[in-house]
Amino acid sequence: MKLTFWGAAQTVTGSLHLLEFGGHRILMDCGLYQGRRSEAAEFNQKFPVPPGSIDVVLLSHAHIDHSGLLPKLYREGFRGSVYATRATQDLCERMLADSAHIQEKDTAWVNRRERRKGKNEIQPLYGMEDAERVMETFHGVEYGEAFSPLPGLEVEYRDAGHILGSATMVLTVEEAGRIVKLGFTGDVGRADRPILRDPQPMADCDYLICESTYGGKTHEPRDRAKERLGEIVAATASRGGKVIIPAFAVGRTQEIVYRLEELSNEGKLPPVPVYVDSPLAVNVTDIFRAHPECYDEELREQMAKDPDPFGFARLTYIRDVAESKRLNTSRLPMVIISASGMCEAGRILHHLRNNIEDERNTVMMVGYCAEHTLGRRIVEKRPEVKIFGEPHRLRAQVEVMNSYSAHADEPELVEFVGHLDADRLKKIFLVHGDPVRQEPLGLALTAAGYVKPVAPKRGDSFEL
Numbered sequence: 027m028k029l030t031f032w033g034a035a036q037t038v039t040g041s042l043h044l045l046e047f048g049g050h051r052i053l054m055d056c057g058l059y060q061g062r063r064s065e066a067a068e069f070n071q072k073f074p075v076p077p078g079s080i081d082v083v084l085l086s087h088a089h090i091d092h093s094g095l096l097p098k099l100y101r102e103g104f105r106g107s108v109y110a111t112r113a114t115q116d117l118c119e120r121m122l123a124d125s126a127h128i129q130e131k132d133t134a135w136v137n138r139r140e141r142r143k144g145k146n147e148i149q150p151l152y153g154m155e156d157a158e159r160v161m162e163t164f165h166g167v168e169y170g171e172a173f174s175p176l177p178g179l180e181v182e183y184r185d186a187g188h189i190l191g192s193a194t195m196v197l198t199v200e201e202a203g204r205i206v207k208l209g210f211t212g213d214v215g216r217a218d219r220p221i222l223r224d225p226q227p228m229a230d231c232d233y234l235i236c237e238s239t240y241g242g243k244t245h246e247p248r249d250r251a252k253e254r255l256g257e258i259v260a261a262t263a264s265r266g267g268k269v270i271i272p273a274f275a276v277g278r279t280q281e282i283v284y285r286l287e288e289l290s291n292e293g294k295l296p297p298v299p300v301y302v303d304s305p306l307a308v309n310v311t312d313i314f315r316a317h318p319e320c321y322d323e324e325l326r327e328q329m330a331k332d333p334d335p336f337g338f339a340r341l342t343y344i345r346d347v348a349e350s351k352r353l354n355t356s357r358l359p360m361v362i363i364s365a366s367g368m369c370e371a372g373r374i375l376h377h378l379r380n381n382i383e384d385e386r387n388t389v390m391m392v393g394y395c396a397e398h399t400l401g402r403r404i405v406e407k408r409p410e411v412k413i414f415g416e417p418h419r420l421r422a423q424v425e426v427m428n429s430y431s432a433h434a435d436e437p438e439l440v441e442f443v444g445h446l447d448a449d450r451l452k453k454i455f456l457v458h459g460d461p462v463r464q465e466p467l468g469l470a471l472t473a474a475g476y477v478k479p480v481a482p483k484r485g486d487s488f489e490l
């Protein structure tokens with residue numbers, strides 16, 4: 027049997043790994059590459075094997091860099107089966123539709139410009155119909171219950187504690203009387219976060235594909251994260267200002283809302299209204315409500331006292347554009363949570379444009395911001411930033427909190443892998459990380475008694 031790494035190879039995006047055995051083709055993840063436009067175009071336009079020849083896709087979680095090429099796979103002939111946890115399936119339904127909408131909107135924008143230059147129009151990667159049709163190939167599975175998508179293949183998903191529905195997987199593959207166990211971590215989450223369970227240890231395996239996003243890094247402690255959130259809201263409200271929080275629609279938004287509600291219940295939140303202004307976040311929060319099987323013990327206990335942990339009296343979810351615009355004209359203190367987290371698109375841009383020049387306001391950055399994004403420029407507290415192409419003075423206060431990360435740091439990754447039998451593991455493949463992160467993680471795993479990991483490049487194949 028042969029394993030080939032087609033994506034997230036020495037980079038953090040476009041997760042896509044191909045396993046071939048007994049005439050079958052299995053993909054682990056089918057992610058969109060997000061990054062520089064030229065590299066993204068090459069990756070996202072062309073699959074390494076004909077999509078019609080793929081039998082099964084095993085999906086680790088719903089994040090677009092793991093699932094975002096599924097509609098394209100369908101468009102080009104894939105008619106096999108996608109296996110995902112039920113929460114991942116529900117999230118994908120919303121997120122792939124949202125991604126298709128972005129593809130169509132971006133392409134229309136580019137084509138308007140190209141037409142003016144007399145150039146040829148481009149096609150979107152996929153459209154809404156592809157996103158809808160690929161959902162028909164999904165099969166929802168449960169954590170901890172082995173399933174067999176093909177003769178000779180058995181798979182078990184366990185909770186990865188990364189986002190709602192996220193899973194690690196172990197594949198038991200039988201070929202010509204030989205049995206091989208292959209593990210794939212997907213993205214590994216962190217212990218002691220609200221809402222989700224801690225990552226569950228994986229079963230022993232012969233080969234492991236392991237993420238490496240934060241190799242060599244240790245996250246700042248989370249102890250004071252909630253208190254600091256309350257203090258920032260209180261200080262801003264006392265100045266008569268607004269708190270603007272750019273946050274990703276999946277995970278981060280629900281976590282901030284959960285913490286604000288706790289602060290509110292404890293009487294530690296000033297009486298200001300809180301708005302979640304992102305149609306995707308609103309839909310995703312409904313999906314969180316629909317999947318209590320993914321909650322941790324803390325949230326279950328909390329729900330015995332408060333049946334809706336994602337809603338409280340002063341919190342309003344906004345879908346409507348007109349309602350979103352009304353927030354701009356209000357002069358009262360408030361908290362606005364809106365997407366996207368890196369401030370590259372979405373309604374957050376309007377809120378920043380309207381509020382960033384007022385020193386009474388606070389912009390609170392809670393997520394990772396890649397280079398060359400508006401979010402990164404705000405994190406760096408540049409005196410002037412461009413929004414919609416126009417320069418704006420950055421006079422609002424900027425608060426940066428890294429403690430809301432959804433990825434394990436290096437000590438947590440080493441501990442996670444540490445549950446596996448080192449004598450049995452023949453090879454560890456590091457994926458989903460830049461080389462500068464993979465190198466220290468490789469050393470740390472070797473020091474912990476594991477075989478020296480390899481970091482495959484795109485297109486590298488290994489016989490298992």
Ligand SMILES: [Zn+2]
Pocket residue numbers: 087089092188213
């Ligand atoms: Zn992820």
